[in-house]
Amino acid sequence: MGSFAIETRSLSKTFVTKRGFWRRKTKSTLAVEDISFNVNQGELFGILGPNGAGKTTTVKMLSTLLLPTSGSISILGLDILKNTLEIRKRIGFTFGGARGLYGRLSARDNLRYFAELYGLAPEITRKRIVELLEMVGLTGREEDRVETFSSGMQQRLHLARALLHNPELIFLDEPTVGIDPVGARELRAAIKTLIARGKTILLTTHYMAEAEELCDRIAIVNKGNIVAMDTPSSLKVRIGRETVIEVDVDQQNLESLKIQLVKLDHLSKVEYSAEKLINRISIHTSEPENILRLLGPFLQAKSIQGLEVRNQTMEDVYVAIIQGEKK
Amino acid sequence: MILDQLRLVSRQVNVQLRMRTFNWYTVALFFLQPAVFSAVGMILSRAAGNQAPDLVYTVIGGGIMGMWSGLVFSSTYDIRSDRREGTLELIVGSPTSLRKVEAIRTFSNVMAGLVSLLAAFLAAVFIFKYPLQQVNVPGVLISLILLLFGLWSLGVFLANFLVWSRLSGSLVDFLELPVAVLCGFMYPIQILPNWMQGISAIFPIRWALQAMQASLQGSEINGIIWQKWGLALAISLVFWSISLWLDRKVHNMIRLTGELSSI
Numbered sequence: 001m002g003s004f005a006i007e008t009r010s011l012s013k014t015f016v017t018k019r020g021f022w023r024r025k026t027k028s029t030l031a032v033e034d035i036s037f038n039v040n041q042g043e044l045f046g047i048l049g050p051n052g053a054g055k056t057t058t059v060k061m062l063s064t065l066l067l068p069t070s071g072s073i074s075i076l077g078l079d080i081l082k083n084t085l086e087i088r089k090r091i092g093f094t095f096g097g098a099r100g101l102y103g104r105l106s107a108r109d110n111l112r113y114f115a116e117l118y119g120l121a122p123e124i125t126r127k128r129i130v131e132l133l134e135m136v137g138l139t140g141r142e143e144d145r146v147e148t149f150s151s152g153m154q155q156r157l158h159l160a161r162a163l164l165h166n167p168e169l170i171f172l173d174e175p176t177v178g179i180d181p182v183g184a185r186e187l188r189a190a191i192k193t194l195i196a197r198g199k200t201i202l203l204t205t206h207y208m209a210e211a212e213e214l215c216d217r218i219a220i221v222n223k224g225n226i227v228a229m230d231t232p233s234s235l236k237v238r239i240g241r242e243t244v245i246e247v248d249v250d251q252q253n254l255e256s257l258k259i260q261l262v263k264l265d266h267l268s269k270v271e272y273s274a275e276k277l278i279n280r281i282s283i284h285t286s287e288p289e290n291i292l293r294l295l296g297p298f299l300q301a302k303s304i305q306g307l308e309v310r311n312q313t314m315e316d317v318y319v320a321i322i323q324g325e326k327k
Numbered sequence: 328m329i330l331d332q333l334r335l336v337s338r339q340v341n342v343q344l345r346m347r348t349f350n351w352y353t354v355a356l357f358f359l360q361p362a363v364f365s366a367v368g369m370i371l372s373r374a375a376g377n378q379a380p381d382l383v384y385t386v387i388g389g390g391i392m393g394m395w396s397g398l399v400f401s402s403t404y405d406i407r408s409d410r411r412e413g414t415l416e417l418i419v420g421s422p423t424s425l426r427k428v429e430a431i432r433t434f435s436n437v438m439a440g441l442v443s444l445l446a447a448f449l450a451a452v453f454i455f456k457y458p459l460q461q462v463n464v465p466g467v468l469i470s471l472i473l474l475l476f477g478l479w480s481l482g483v484f485l486a487n488f489l490v491w492s493r494l495s496g497s498l499v500d501f502l503e504l505p506v507a508v509l510c511g512f513m514y515p516i517q518i519l520p521n522w523m524q525g526i527s528a529i530f531p532i533r534w535a536l537q538a539m540q541a542s543l544q545g546s547e548i549n550g551i552i553w554q555k556w557g558l559a560l561a562i563s564l565v566f567w568s569i570s571l572w573l574d575r576k577v578h579n580m581i582r583l584t585g586e587l588s589s590i
């Protein structure tokens with residue numbers, strides 16, 4: 001095994017659930033179908049995908065909490081099946097949401113408890129707790145019961161908990177889910193600090209912008225498979241340097257505009273969506289000037305209610321890839 | 328090394344206690360209920376014309392009932408609350424084995440049960456004037472230690488099922504009463520039909536309890552007592568071995584099903 005922090009080969013996971021008491025029905029869910037990727041030491045690797053794509057399942061397999069149905073995993077050069085205990089000592093993980101803390105205990109007592117499970121000496125625990133609470137911005141709240149914390153504060157405490165034993169490799173499953181934008185920004189700042197300190201991080205998210213801001217590389221997963229994997233900038237290039245023109249138009253003018261657009265079919269990819277009496281047309285094109293010329297008369301007639309012209313964002317790339325998959 | 332272990336134990340018990348709500352219900356469960364059980368048993372037993380030595384079953388019977396149902400209640404409570412809080416998964420993913428955590432918790436739950444035993448005993452002695460002169464103190468103490476050890480081994484054994492899945496966890500609730508009936512908590516086990524006595528033989532606490540009842544009635548430490556002690560210890564150890572084996576199975580099973588994170 002090389003110097004990869006994470007190495008996976010053809011990872012798959014099928015959940016078999018039994019329902020009913022008398023005639024047990026068996027249902028299998030293919031959560032992860034076939035996933036292979038490597039993460040370098042010191043890298044911040046993102047797994048991006050919609051709900052149910054298999055992100056959490058993948059992270060749980062990598063962090064020894066779930067056994068893969070097939071495929072192999074090596075963490076820090078150690079085999080996941082043979083060296084479970086050694087791996088557990090050297091990795092940290094958090095799972096998104098409010099669960100995973102003792103609500104009736106203070107922040108400090110929660111951290112003390114988990115420090116004990118990781119076998120930290122008391123003097124080290126004391127020092128680490130002060131440092132970590134400082135890092136995640138919870139200094140001053142250490143004596144408060146965790147159930148009184150906002151979800152943002154809980155997420156940050158999760159992060160502190162995952163870092164107690166100073167792990168080399170950290171798994172963060174949807175670390176910013178359910179937090180307000182300010183809280184999410186603080187959390188992202190904390191994640192950047194960790195990378196600066198040489199940690200390796202695997203992060204999952206369903207927010208494209210977050211993946212783009214943080215990650216060195218991104219694997220986009222959908223239905224248990226990696227559908228694209230690259231650096232954020234290469235992923236953008238892959239779709240081409242297209243311009244996105246979004247036009248809001250009322251029902252009356254929709255048809256005539258459609259007829260015009262069909263003529264320029266070769267230039268663009270057009271999508272229609274309707275919301276509250278307004279029809280939105282999204283046009284992805286490499287020749288925006290031609291489209292805009294076509295829209296001129298409609299603009300003059302004031303039959304267009306909204307117009308936006310912008311460069312393609314990662315969000316567009318993500319949507320394009322996931323939708324391309326569906327077809 | 329030993330200091331580290333003790334710290335783990337104290338931290339564990341600390342969290343365990345603080346996750347509980349201490350209210351009148353808990354007090355009733357651990358203290359009043361056993362005392363009431365014993366008192367009712369005493370009254371009924373006297374009404375039936377039993378003399379002092381026969382009252383032994385009710386002296387500690389209520390206490391044993393309290394210890395046992397307290398153990399079942401606390402152990403299921405601990406695991407269910409960890410499952411609900413999502414912390415069970417975090418414990419499994421840590422370098423400390425869940426087996427160890429469960430052993431510590433069950434131990435503290437068993438020790439907490441001593442409160443129940445004490446309550447029943449005090450009720451019997453002070454309210455119902457159970458005579459203490461004939462009691463074989465060393466015999467009672469050794470039986471008590473074996474009883475605690477037996478309860479501990481049973482608790483750890485059952486914890487495996489609670490961790491395994493919510494469905495098999497219900498089994499533990501279901502077992503609470505039958506075990507109490509089978510082990511002769513409140514009456515001489517001889518009054519049970521043979522087949523029931525046969526089943527109860529697999530529970531270490533039955534043997535420890537019988538030795539304890541005999542010692543309370545003033546029996547000296549003879550061959551029969553030794554035999555019961557031996558059985559209590561041996562069967563407890565068998566339960567421990569099965570638990571170790573089950574623990575490995577359960578650890579793999581929960582990692583196959585993902586059961587830990589579902590509520």
Ligand SMILES: Nc1ncnc2c1ncn2[C@@H]1O[C@H](COP(=O)(O)OP(=O)(O)O)[C@@H](O)[C@H]1O
Pocket residue numbers: 015016017029030031049050051052053054055056057058584585586589
């Ligand atoms: N323990 C489980 N038992 C059965 N099915 C599960 C379990 N955990 C996840 N799944 C299923 O696996 C699929 C992937 O889930 P998950 O990995 O949680 O996706 P994501 O984290 O990307 O939202 C979903 O269809 C989900 O319902």
Ligand SMILES: [Mg+2]
Pocket residue numbers: 055056057173174
């Ligand atoms: Mg998820």
